[in-house]
Amino acid sequence: xxxxxxxxxxxxxxxxxxxxxxxxxxxxxxxxxxxxxxxxxxxxxxxxxxxxxxxxxxxxxxxxxxxxxxxxxxxxxxxxxxxxxxxxxxxxxxxxxxxxxxxxxxxxxxxxxxxxxxxxxxxxxxxxxxxxxxxxxxxxxxxxxxxxxxxxxxxxxxxxxxxxxxxxxxxxxxxxxxxxxxxxxxxxxxxxxxxxxxxxxxxxxxxxxxxxxxxxxxxxxxxxxxxxxxxxxxxxxxxxxxxxxxxxxxxxxxxxxxxxxxxxxxxxxxxxxxxxxxxxxxxxxxxxxxxxxxxxxxxxxxxxxxxxxxxxxxxxxxxxxxxxxxxxxxxxxxxxxxxxxxxxxxxxxxxxxxxxxxxxxxxxxxxxxxxxxxxxxxxxxxxxxxxxxxxxxxxxxxxxxxxxxxxxxxxxxxxxxx
Ligand code: MN
Numbered sequence: 001x002x003x004x005x006x007x008x009x010x011x012x013x014x015x016x017x018x019x020x021x022x023x024x025x026x027x028x029x030x031x032x033x034x035x036x037x038x039x040x041x042x043x044x045x046x047x048x049x050x051x052x053x054x055x056x057x058x059x060x061x062x063x064x065x066x067x068x069x070x071x072x073x074x075x076x077x078x079x080x081x082x083x084x085x086x087x088x089x090x091x092x093x094x095x096x097x098x099x100x101x102x103x104x105x106x107x108x109x110x111x112x113x114x115x116x117x118x119x120x121x122x123x124x125x126x127x128x129x130x131x132x133x134x135x136x137x138x139x140x141x142x143x144x145x146x147x148x149x150x151x152x153x154x155x156x157x158x159x160x161x162x163x164x165x166x167x168x169x170x171x172x173x174x175x176x177x178x179x180x181x182x183x184x185x186x187x188x189x190x191x192x193x194x195x196x197x198x199x200x201x202x203x204x205x206x207x208x209x210x211x212x213x214x215x216x217x218x219x220x221x222x223x224x225x226x227x228x229x230x231x232x233x234x235x236x237x238x239x240x241x242x243x244x245x246x247x248x249x250x251x252x253x254x255x256x257x258x259x260x261x262x263x264x265x266x267x268x269x270x271x272x273x274x275x276x277x278x279x280x281x282x283x284x285x286x287x288x289x290x291x292x293x294x295x296x297x298x299x300x301x302x303x304x305x306x307x308x309x310x311x312x313x314x315x316x317x318x319x320x321x322x323x324x325x326x327x328x329x330x331x332x333x334x335x336x337x338x339x340x341x342x343x344x345x346x347x348x349x350x351x352x353x354x355x356x357x358x359x360x361x362x363x364x365x366x367x368x369x370x371x372x373x374x375x376x377x378x379x380x381x382x383x384x385x386x387x388x389x390x391x392x393x394x395x396x397x398x399x400x401x402x403x404x405x406x407x408x409x410x411x412x413x414x415x416x417x418x
Contacts, residue, residue: 001268003397005094010042017400024259025070027115035068035115044106069119074206074223074338114258120162121339127156128320128345135360152278155320158245165254168404174411175252177236191411192233194379197386198346199356202228203322205340213330216287219323227257227388227404257404269293269392290321294392303383308371313354382410
């Protein structure tokens with residue numbers, strides 16, 4: 001596939017994240033206006049509420065876009081998603097007849113505030129990257145027992161918290177928690193000293209289900225994807241995780257990028273999952289190319305200092321796709337709702353510089369990494385800003401996600417002070 005040209009000139013740059021091929025869905029506001037739905041095109045945002053009001057987009061009897069979330073559009077189902085994409089493409093393509101009516105509804109991205117793009121119904125996080133699971137397992141249990149015996153048969157996950165999912169740009173407060181250091185007999189309640197990031201993708205369920213669904217049905221039910229940083233307190237996690245998995249270590253915050261990149265926009269970048277080491281049971285088998293070729297990177301910028309790229313990897317390094325995770329999630333009969341968010345699990349590659357967490361990059365703190373500023377890091381320091389970036393690169397165009405960024409603030413002196 002090649003670049004679809006738009007009359008919005010900035011959208012035609014081969015490296016621009018938001019060409020006409022993309023059309024990602026966000027929620028924005030400008031000074032003195034309420035948050036509402038918008039679609040990114042080049043350096044601009046198409047005000048979807050205004051476009052609907054003007055009669056340029058009419059998909060349903062009731063308005064869909066004068067609200068601060070995309071859940072209403074998602075609920076309309078895949079036929080309406082496709083009709084919207086076709087209509088937006090016609091309105092914004094080079095030579096579009098209605099350009100004069102659309103142009104006044106464009107708002108510059110510069111100066112607009114981006115908000116959470118959808119209401120997160122529930123949030124589940126997985127552990128489906130094999131390099132990550134092997135690295136972490138090797139550190140905690142040794143190389144022989146790195147992967148638990150179930151790992152090659154099911155995508156392992158835990159139920160996270162929708163309430164702590166925040167949009168890029170939201171500052172993150174270092175948490176306190178119960179920590180048990182090996183040198184002490186008793187645990188203590190302290191600010192986390194091993195606060196970390198996890199580079200992940202998030203899949204957004206756009207069609208509800210009630211009962212087990214196939215991998216193909218699961219794929220069809222996914223509306224789109226965001227970048228996701230699963231902030232993780234490793235010292236809290238190490239003490240609390242047995243036997244029911246992570247809890248407070250993962251509950252401080254999860255940051256997502258502000259634009260939902262639709263599954264439709266990613267179609268040209270589909271690629272196969274890695275070779276299966278053991279055959280999956282039928283209900284989890286791949287039903288075609290299930291992953292996407294998306295370059296990913298993590299930067300770390302100390303307070304007032306330059307950003308260093310600390311990891312580069314690709315979404316194709318996952319062992320299980322989001323569709324397989326979603327299908328597995330429903331096997332028990334668990335109902336899934338519009339707006340459910342599924343974290344992929346940390347995406348690490350096979351090499352040292354492709355590891356998607358500081359836990360792996362610094363090998364549990366034993367091998368600190370060096371930043372461009374000369375400082376070293378084992379885990380995050382107060383004032384550090386972590387930014388995730390993602391891009392699928394086509395022939396003369398790029399599908400970008402926007403940044404997924406967050407700055408770490410110091411722990412409160414007294415978390416119970418009122
Ligand atoms: Mn995670």
